Amino acid sequence: MLDHIRPSWPALALGGLLSLVTTAAGLAIPLVAERLIDGLTHDRPLGGVLFAMGVLVAVTALAGPVAQYVLRRAAETVVLTARRRLSSHLLRLRIGEFDRTEPGDLIARVTSDTALLRQVTTDALVGTAMGALTLVVTTVLMGLLDPVLTGVTLGVLLLAGWVVRTVMVRVNEAGTAAQESVGLVGAALERALGALRTVKASGAEDRAEAAVHEAAESSWRAGVRAAKWLALAGNTAELAVQTAFFTVLAIGGSRVASGALDVGRLIAFLMYVFYLVPAVQQLVGGVSQYHLGTAAVNRIRETEALRAEPTGRSAGPEPADSPVPASLEFRDVHFRYGPGLPPVHRGVSFSVPSRGTTAFVGPSGAGKTTLFSLLERFHEVSAGSILLDGRRLDSWDLRELRSLIGYVEQDAPVVSGSLRENLLLGRPGASGPELDRVLRTARLDELVARLPEGLDTPVGHRGTRLSGGQRQRVAIARALLRRPRLLLLDEATSQLDAVNEAALRDTVADVSRTTTVLIVAHRLSTVAMADRIVVLDGGVVRAVGTHAELLAGDPLYAGLAATQFLEPTP
Ligand SMILES: Nc1ncnc2c1ncn2[C@@H]1O[C@H](COP(=O)(O)OP(=O)(O)OP(=O)(O)O)[C@@H](O)[C@H]1O
Numbered sequence: 001m002l003d004h005i006r007p008s009w010p011a012l013a014l015g016g017l018l019s020l021v022t023t024a025a026g027l028a029i030p031l032v033a034e035r036l037i038d039g040l041t042h043d044r045p046l047g048g049v050l051f052a053m054g055v056l057v058a059v060t061a062l063a064g065p066v067a068q069y070v071l072r073r074a075a076e077t078v079v080l081t082a083r084r085r086l087s088s089h090l091l092r093l094r095i096g097e098f099d100r101t102e103p104g105d106l107i108a109r110v111t112s113d114t115a116l117l118r119q120v121t122t123d124a125l126v127g128t129a130m131g132a133l134t135l136v137v138t139t140v141l142m143g144l145l146d147p148v149l150t151g152v153t154l155g156v157l158l159l160a161g162w163v164v165r166t167v168m169v170r171v172n173e174a175g176t177a178a179q180e181s182v183g184l185v186g187a188a189l190e191r192a193l194g195a196l197r198t199v200k201a202s203g204a205e206d207r208a209e210a211a212v213h214e215a216a217e218s219s220w221r222a223g224v225r226a227a228k229w230l231a232l233a234g235n236t237a238e239l240a241v242q243t244a245f246f247t248v249l250a251i252g253g254s255r256v257a258s259g260a261l262d263v264g265r266l267i268a269f270l271m272y273v274f275y276l277v278p279a280v281q282q283l284v285g286g287v288s289q290y291h292l293g294t295a296a297v298n299r300i301r302e303t304e305a306l307r308a309e310p311t312g313r314s315a316g317p318e319p320a321d322s323p324v325p326a327s328l329e330f331r332d333v334h335f336r337y338g339p340g341l342p343p344v345h346r347g348v349s350f351s352v353p354s355r356g357t358t359a360f361v362g363p364s365g366a367g368k369t370t371l372f373s374l375l376e377r378f379h380e381v382s383a384g385s386i387l388l389d390g391r392r393l394d395s396w397d398l399r400e401l402r403s404l405i406g407y408v409e410q411d412a413p414v415v416s417g418s419l420r421e422n423l424l425l426g427r428p429g430a431s432g433p434e435l436d437r438v439l440r441t442a443r444l445d446e447l448v449a450r451l452p453e454g455l456d457t458p459v460g461h462r463g464t465r466l467s468g469g470q471r472q473r474v475a476i477a478r479a480l481l482r483r484p485r486l487l488l489l490d491e492a493t494s495q496l497d498a499v500n501e502a503a504l505r506d507t508v509a510d511v512s513r514t515t516t517v518l519i520v521a522h523r524l525s526t527v528a529m530a531d532r533i534v535v536l537d538g539g540v541v542r543a544v545g546t547h548a549e550l551l552a553g554d555p556l557y558a559g560l561a562a563t564q565f566l567e568p569t570p
Pocket residue numbers: 099337341344362363364365366367368369370371
């Protein structure tokens with residue numbers, strides 16, 4: 001917690017100091033009140049006492065709100081810092097780590113768990129400190145006024161403290177459960193909303209609804225459990241102060257009657273007992289918030305412990321005007337997605353010269369997409385090496401490496417926003433004429449001309465307002481706009497109609513004169529045009545050659561080709 005709060009310490013210290021001034025002024029009031037009563041009973045001049053009282057009341061009234069504002073502002077800053085830190089970390093997570101998480105839960109951690117830091121800062125940290133300080137100072141002042149009555153008061157409070165401590169363990173457990181359930185609500189919602197069409201088409205709304213409701217109810221149950229224990233803690237504290245008040249009144253009253261205690265002193269003492277009420281409340285509230293906040297802080301720490309990619313340059317360099325095509329070599333590459341999982345590559349070796357198109361074919365699950373993930377360094381090879389321009393991939397700066405690759409993923413992802421935002425995602429500084437050129441190359445110019453808002457048309461969440469083929473063309477245009485030295489196309493034309501596919505085949509042939517193009521395709525027409533074809537099977541390269549060579553020499557390729565679409569033969 002301190003780690004999160006540390007950067008805001010100057011503001012917190014100022015707020016704490018102002019709170020201290022407010023509390024000190026408040027604590028001095030009973031002493032002045034004693035003087036006032038004394039002055040009234042013994043007919044002494046009251047000017048000085050009244051002035052002191054006025055100053056104290058004014059200080060309390062002014063410093064109090066300012067302290068509150070400064071502290072709450074600092075708390076907001078703590079939340080902001082945590083959100084910034086966490087979101088930056090999430091965006092730099094290694095893909096392997098990200099694949100093991102639920103995005104909805106991660107979102108809940110950035111939005112909901114960090115919000116709890118607000119209470120942790122104001123109530124738990126400052127509240128507890130101020131509550132404890134007020135309690136100590138009040139007790140000392142009470143001790144100076146009357147040690148016997150102070151002993152009685154402390155005895156009652158210690159008993160209550162023991163009960164509250166026992167209760168807080170339960171509050172902590174309930175807080176953890178509540179925050180975990182909030183994460184589950186996020187995860188369940190994201191799962192359903194992320195594939196709402198599929199959920200509807202499968203008639204699974206009721207089941208998705210039940211899963212979200214179950215998670216929400218589990219959060220509610222934990223919240224109610226926490227509320228029960230918090231109520232018990234708060235009630236115990238109040239009961240303790242009331243008990244102390246009546247005990248002090250009874251014992252003090254009899255001591256006033258016997259002449260052992262002044263009435264003014266008893267009144268001052270009773271005022272202090274009442275001062276204990278907010279102090280104890282602050283302390284109990286602070287400790288409760290601390291226990292609820294611990295759960296959130298633990299979840300934030302868990303997220304921060306997920307491994308991120310190495311930070312290198314802040315952004316890749318701008319592409320050269322006429323980039324040199326990259327050359328590539330896979331040397332005995334072994335790869336598995338995780339310990340205990342079967343190997344995907346078991347010694348893959350091939351090389352790709354600068355320029356030209358290389359197609360990868362093989363049965364579904366042969367590891368074609370994984371080759372591209374390794375090239376982007378979404379995952380690191382388990383053994384062997386990949387060389388780009390003769391340099392080991394792991395010696396490249398990650399941003400620099402990715403800046404020279406244009407990647408069109410298998411499902412051609414389009415992000416929410418406008419067409420323009422989607423195209424400029426990979427190269428925000430691209431010029432207007434360049435944008436027009438890639439629009440023409442990807443045959444998107446007609447579509448853009450037809451849209452009333454042109455490039456500023458929103459594409460919907462994940463591009464749902466576009467057709468599958470349009471999404472693929474947007475993804476291709478985006479990749480081309482980066483002027484890549486290496487272009488990776490993973491089934492990038494699978495959803496295009498014959499006319500668009502033929503046109504894009506020509507485009508790829510054009511591009512491959514100045515760029516190294518790697519293609520994963522199931523369409524024979526796309527594969528056949530490649531300069532070389534790499535056949536993957538069983539985690540190794542089975543054959544490399546042109547379409548004609550492989551048709552004649554490789555039975556698996558011939559079998560795949562015979563089906564027209566290079567789908568696995570049953
Ligand atoms: N993130 C992942 N975690 C664990 N295993 C994975 C992951 N991604 C892919 N795999 C597994 O790795 C193997 C290779 O997958 P890959 O997507 O590379 O195959 P592919 O040849 O591109 O298949 P397709 O032609 O069907 O797209 C598959 O068995 C798949 O189940």
